[in-house]
Amino acid sequence: MRAEEIDQVRDLRIFNGVDDKHVDDMLRFAFLQRFPAGVELVREGDPADFLHVVVEGRVEVFSSYRDRETTVAVLGPGYCFIMAAVVLDRIYLKSARSLTPARVLLVPADSVRRVFAQDAAFARCLATDLAESYRMVVKELKNQKLRSGLERLANWLLAYRSEHGGATRFELPFEKKVLAARLGMAPEVLSRSFAALSPYKVKVKGATIEINDVESLTTLAKPAATIDDPAS
């Protein structure tokens, strides 16, 4: 990696408080790789060779079984994936593909594990990051098991809205079929669900969403801190 690239990634969350020397150890053999959209970055079942950190663009994390596929998460800049597999030196449980053109930092797994064994601050970084990730998956599991498709959509809309300044109108950040996968439903069902939200004054025109009555949508969605609040 070039020095200028190193500076771009040095203050990623996972390096927070870690000895510069150790960060350099990891980055020396790392790559900051550019990928076009639609490339498979990681395949489920492979041994964990690299810790991946999204620097730019969006990455979809998914898993397949027989002829089925399910999206687990859609990650933006700052998030790393497959950390657990790297720490434990196991195989990947999930696959990942770039949804948009993306830049991803690839840190060799063995250097991650080496620094993990030596640097207490890094071990703590990984532990808190893993704890965060753990809680994210738990929330997702609850979201899937305890809510209907319509409820998931309503909650997603409210959460996305408030993450982006709370404007009445906004654009979907990715294609509707990706959103459908993210919400765990077929694209057709997403369509119908959007239609079912019109009594709640949600207007959909292409990728543009308009939420004209947050109150009534909230009544339907019944958001819960222990599922939706990213800070709790």
Added chain:
Amino acid sequence: MRAEEIDQVRDLRIFNGVDDKHVDDMLRFAFLQRFPAGVELVREGDPADFLHVVVEGRVEVFSSYRDRETTVAVLGPGYCFIMAAVVLDRIYLKSARSLTPARVLLVPADSVRRVFAQDAAFARCLATDLAESYRMVVKELKNQKLRSGLERLANWLLAYRSEHGGATRFELPFEKKVLAARLGMAPEVLSRSFAALSPYKVKVKGATIEINDVESLTTLAKPAATIDDPAS
């Protein structure tokens, strides 16, 4: 805690390699508590006061939302729960209740966090334990989203069988309605699913299960390393 009790819990997995002095720091203010069956140990939404470790008995981890409830896991001795909430000093995302009479080690959250900040070995223990837990939830999420109820049952039977010596006959470790919750289905559906397994030579008599044709059951279940194998 009494000295004799301390010895019982000192070599739990999470204290592996941790400085004795620090383990004592945590255990000094800990309780080894006995609970009857059916007691709520932890309530979703409460702040994380204690790290809980199951020493004896079985504990069901679950979550509620509106009038629904879902079981996330059933834990036996050696497992800790709500570690992520303790590390991050957040609220519990899940509730827990004892299924059987149980003994649970309760370690005050602040002493866990204090040792986490001081002792590198403990930070690494927590990190690997969190990584394991993370992978468990991911597997559970995949199990739920990618499989039908019948497939989940078939895989659970095969996994339980091989975890317990691979005998042809065995007893269910808990009530069928708990198993149903664990598998994410209504008790009635579990009943029907058991019935649907009789062509695969699975016999059910009360709590006794007999698997007479592992091969054909495996063909149905199609177990996958990235969902079912606890070691991968």
Added chain:
DNA sequence: GCCTTTGCTTGATGCAGGTCAAGGCGAAGC
């Protein structure tokens, strides 16, 4: 012994959401 309780099974019915097939529509190309 009988009766109640509790857990489980079985049947009937309804609904959410998946699947298949046929358009509609906007963007890009010619």
Added chain:
DNA sequence: GCTTCGCCTTGACCTGCATCAAGCAAAGGC
């Protein structure tokens, strides 16, 4: 302008699972 190609929507249909309502059988109380 028209055509083509993806993406999305709409309609019709089907299936897996939840729900409700009995029945049944083993276990414990008296």
